[in-house]
Amino acid sequence: MTTKLPRKDVVIVGFGWTGAIMAEQLTLEGLDVLALERGLWRNTSTDYAVTNAQDEVR
Numbered sequence: 705m706t707t708k709l710p711r712k713d714v715v716i717v718g719f720g721w722t723g724a725i726m727a728e729q730l731t732l733e734g735l736d737v738l739a740l741e742r743g744l745w746r747n748t749s750t751d752y753a754v755t756n757a758q759d760e761v762r
Contacts, residue, residue, distance in 0.1 A: 712736050712737065712738040713730075713735040713737065714727075714730050714735050714737045714738070715737075715738050715739075715740065716737060716738070716739040716740065717740050718740070719739040719740070719741040723739055727739050
């Protein structure tokens, strides 16, 4: 089910150094900012099985 969230003036995807600086500057200007950051760290080699068919060396 889709959840309708309140409207924001700006949505920043990625809250690293650049996103944090942008968010600070935009909020100082009075804008309502929402910053999104990815979830937990994922290790693709163990979290997602890769078949041999995708191995270019073989």
